[in-house]
Amino acid sequence: xxxDNERPSDNIEDRRGENVGFNFPRGRGPGMRIxxxxxxxxxxxxxxxxxxxxxxxxGINPLDLLTxxxxxxxxxxxxxxxxxxxxxxxxASDDKMKDFVARVLGSTERTWDRIFxxxxxxxxxPRLVLFTGYVNSACGMAQSxxxxxxxxxxxxxxxxxxxxxxxxxxxxAPGDFxxxxxxxxxxxxxVQNLLGIADKVNAARQRMSQVQANALSVRMELQADCFAGVxxxxxxxxxxxxxxxxxxxxLNAASAIGDDRLQRRTQGRVVxxxxxxxxxxxxxxxxxxxxDSGEMGRCNTFNTSQL
Ligand SMILES: [Zn+2]
Numbered sequence: 001x002x003x004d005n006e007r008p009s010d011n012i013e014d015r016r017g018e019n020v021g022f023n024f025p026r027g028r029g030p031g032m033r034i035x036x037x038x039x040x041x042x043x044x045x046x047x048x049x050x051x052x053x054x055x056x057x058x059g060i061n062p063l064d065l066l067t068x069x070x071x072x073x074x075x076x077x078x079x080x081x082x083x084x085x086x087x088x089x090x091x092a093s094d095d096k097m098k099d100f101v102a103r104v105l106g107s108t109e110r111t112w113d114r115i116f117x118x119x120x121x122x123x124x125x126p127r128l129v130l131f132t133g134y135v136n137s138a139c140g141m142a143q144s145x146x147x148x149x150x151x152x153x154x155x156x157x158x159x160x161x162x163x164x165x166x167x168x169x170x171x172x173a174p175g176d177f178x179x180x181x182x183x184x185x186x187x188x189x190x191v192q193n194l195l196g197i198a199d200k201v202n203a204a205r206q207r208m209s210q211v212q213a214n215a216l217s218v219r220m221e222l223q224a225d226c227f228a229g230v231x232x233x234x235x236x237x238x239x240x241x242x243x244x245x246x247x248x249x250x251l252n253a254a255s256a257i258g259d260d261r262l263q264r265r266t267q268g269r270v271v272x273x274x275x276x277x278x279x280x281x282x283x284x285x286x287x288x289x290x291x292d293s294g295e296m297g298r299c300n301t302f303n304t305s306q307l
Contacts, residue, residue, distance in 0.1 A: 229290025
């Protein structure tokens with residue numbers, strides 16, 4: 001990507017290092033169990049890292065985790081895992097990453113600001129919080145193991161930059177564009193929040209069976225992928241941010257984080273009813289739909305029989 005000409009956003013809150021040494025109280029309060037254990041077996045660090053990323057990618061709602069909702073990765077048995085010790089130092093490459101994230105966020109601000117004003121609406125910018133280990137949000141206390149997330153309660157995107165290492169090394173989605181795509185996807189959830197889509201979907205999910213709620217979640221996530229594609233296209237039209245190979249990297253990333261691919265990788269089988277983000281093919285298709293059209297009107301994942 002070429003981001004030299006992209007003005008970094010001011011809406012970054014650097015809270016890295018704040019909660020170093022913080023320990024979740026164990027055995028009381030809202031359940032902070034990350035149910036990724038397996039019966040009777042130890043887990044290698046590599047497996048653990050993959051599962052932590054998967055928790056995010058499978059769309060485990062931070063709210064569920066924080067309010068004691070009984071969240072469970074599909075096909076896996078509940079168990080608790082000690083939280084990892086947060087890193088205590090920031091490196092030069094972390095600061096480079098911060099600059100990268102700020103430029104990507106700045107680009108999403110300008111793009112969505114323009115799209116909203118074309119529709120006669122006002123785009124209220126989200127803030128992005130960098131943290132290490134743990135962070136307090138309007139959605140409750142969250143840990144980096146949950147992966148990047150958007151909290152509608154405070155309109156903030158939260159990310160521990162260590163996630164990017166796993167994205168590249170564990171999930172096989174290297175490159176700067178996939179890193180930007182993660183931000184753009186979370187900003188996509190912010191757009192859904194501004195448009196009132198998030199409220200409607202969350203209200204509807206309360207009245208449904210788990211299987212139906214999962215299906216609705218898939219539509220929500222695929223729309224965020226589509227919005228990420230819209231951003232990529234529009235930002236490139238105005239700022240020429242894309243380089244050769246970027247979109248291919250993005251499509252590879254969308255494919256790498258499909259529910260079917262992740263489930264096959266972590267549990268050896270695929271349970272479609274438990275999908276919350278969509279298959280690899282669907283994620284690729286909706287990212288591409290957003291990118292090819294550059295129009296958010298083409299991202300109506302709720303009104304299509306063919307996802
Ligand atoms: Zn999402």
